[in-house]
Amino acid sequence: MSDYQIRLLEESETRAAHTVFLGSMHNAPASDESWELGSRGYPTQRCFGAFRAGRIVGSAQSFPSTMAVPGGAVLPLAAVSRVGVRADHTRRGVLTELMRAQLRQIRELGEPLASLHASESVIYGRFGYGVACRGRTVEVEASRGRPVPPLPGVGEVRILDTEELATELPRIYERIGLHRPGMMSRPRGWWLMQLERRLALKERIIAIVHSGPDGDDGYALYETTMVDAAPDRQDRRIDVFDMHGVSLGVVLGLWRFLLGADLVRSVRAWLRPLDEPVELILPNRGDCRTANLEDETWLRLVDVPTALAARTYGVAEPVVLEVHDRFLPENSGRYRVGKDGVERTDAPADLELPVDALAMLFLGDLPASQLAATGKLVPHEPAALERADRLFSTARSPHSGTFF
Numbered sequence: 001m002s003d004y005q006i007r008l009l010e011e012s013e014t015r016a017a018h019t020v021f022l023g024s025m026h027n028a029p030a031s032d033e034s035w036e037l038g039s040r041g042y043p044t045q046r047c048f049g050a051f052r053a054g055r056i057v058g059s060a061q062s063f064p065s066t067m068a069v070p071g072g073a074v075l076p077l078a079a080v081s082r083v084g085v086r087a088d089h090t091r092r093g094v095l096t097e098l099m100r101a102q103l104r105q106i107r108e109l110g111e112p113l114a115s116l117h118a119s120e121s122v123i124y125g126r127f128g129y130g131v132a133c134r135g136r137t138v139e140v141e142a143s144r145g146r147p148v149p150p151l152p153g154v155g156e157v158r159i160l161d162t163e164e165l166a167t168e169l170p171r172i173y174e175r176i177g178l179h180r181p182g183m184m185s186r187p188r189g190w191w192l193m194q195l196e197r198r199l200a201l202k203e204r205i206i207a208i209v210h211s212g213p214d215g216d217d218g219y220a221l222y223e224t225t226m227v228d229a230a231p232d233r234q235d236r237r238i239d240v241f242d243m244h245g246v247s248l249g250v251v252l253g254l255w256r257f258l259l260g261a262d263l264v265r266s267v268r269a270w271l272r273p274l275d276e277p278v279e280l281i282l283p284n285r286g287d288c289r290t291a292n293l294e295d296e297t298w299l300r301l302v303d304v305p306t307a308l309a310a311r312t313y314g315v316a317e318p319v320v321l322e323v324h325d326r327f328l329p330e331n332s333g334r335y336r337v338g339k340d341g342v343e344r345t346d347a348p349a350d351l352e353l354p355v356d357a358l359a360m361l362f363l364g365d366l367p368a369s370q371l372a373a374t375g376k377l378v379p380h381e382p383a384a385l386e387r388a389d390r391l392f393s394t395a396r397s398p399h400s401g402t403f404f
């Protein structure tokens with residue numbers, strides 16, 4: 001590694017870093033037009049580069065955001081993205097040093113959480129990230145002749161004009177709020193990259209908005225693809241890639257609208273929360289299938305005591321966790337966690353776990369007993385497992401719903 005230098009990038013170097021990232025993902029460099037639109041969302045002073053002989057060969061960046069944790073508190077979050085090392089420089093520790101520099105920066109910036117979406121599940125566990133939210137890809141056959149019956153409390157659904165998307169959707173997302181553990185705020189740069197750039201490149205994106213008694217309270221963004229065309233038939237599939245609502249009822253109202261669209265054979269929605277029971281609104285629940293169950297958010301507790309203290313806990317006697325963190329050793333230690341709060345302690349550990357397993361517990365995705373049974377957590381006091389299950393459990397499945 002001594003041949004490599006890791007440092008923050010100057011703004012003038014970010015396009016080269018972007019090309020390295022795209023290349024690592026087997027993609028061509030961005031066109032001038034795409035770069036001109038996408039670079040406006042590039043974070044400054046948060047892109048790290050790895051250099052060899054003055055040439056950039058790897059990069060990793062993050063942008064500032066916030067994330068809701070169980071109980072409703074919202075914490076500063078570093079959203080890590082565009083990580084890549086040139087294929088002719090991999091497996092020499094370049095990513096390890098990029099991650100080390102980035103985690104230090106995130107700590108210094110006072111962001112207790114970091115999250116990312118991984119291209120492969122083998123990469124990030126060693127850096128202390130664990131899967132904290134999962135999602136299911138749901139595919140529903142549009143049941144022609146058997147429409148979804150009316151649902152209680154569903155309001156109006158309208159289609160937005162394309163020109164309205166860039167202003168209306170950020171407004172509605174903000175209005176919906178971070179009401180579920182794992183949901184994150186979307187800075188302006190996110191909307192520029194994920195929506196405005198795609199609209200400017202003339203991608204056909206359709207948005208519907210749900211309004212209830214208090215105004216706009218949900219939306220879905222989707223594309224359509226022709227799956228079968230015949231002289232007397234045009235069958236399309238709707239692909240929903242972004243959908244949020246203030247409540248489950250609102251989201252199911254959006255589903256109902258999509259399933260009633262003409263010329264549509266099926267509706268597929270990507271990475272939906274695990275507690276969104278679409279099958280229950282269908283005349284035939286067999287028309288709905290889970291096409292995939294996937295990891296959604298990888299979470300890193302960068303400041304363990306701050307993160308643990310920010311969430312609420314269920315009703316049970318406290319447990320003492322012994323946490324190990326190889327990359328940020330200041331997090332290592334014992335923590336007494338209970339419904340009345342969290343404190344460092346010298347008391348003997350009930351449960352011992354690495355910081356990546358703590359991330360799997362933290363938002364309520366997996367119970368401690370499952371982590372113990374799979375060897376991710378060591379129970380020194382077996383009775384503490386049931387207490388930990390109750391302390392960390394949450395009423396709603398954690399889910400981010402924001403891809404970056």
Ligand SMILES: CC(=O)SCCNC(=O)CCNC(=O)[C@H](O)C(C)(C)COP(=O)(O)OP(=O)(O)OC[C@H]1O[C@@H](n2cnc3c(N)ncnc32)[C@H](O)[C@@H]1OP(=O)(O)O
Pocket residue numbers: 024025080081082083084085086089090091092093094095096097116117118119120122123126
């Ligand atoms: C948030 C995002 O942006 S996700 C996108 C991530 N980027 C990609 O997938 C692009 C393609 N891949 C790459 O660019 C690189 O292979 C990276 C970034 C994943 C890894 O970079 P490298 O510099 O090779 O990682 P580094 O050498 O530091 O590896 C550290 C350890 O992880 C292991 N490792 C890293 N990547 C992988 C992998 N893809 N598969 C298996 N093991 C891996 C290494 O073997 C090494 O193990 P060791 O410590 O036991 O020796």
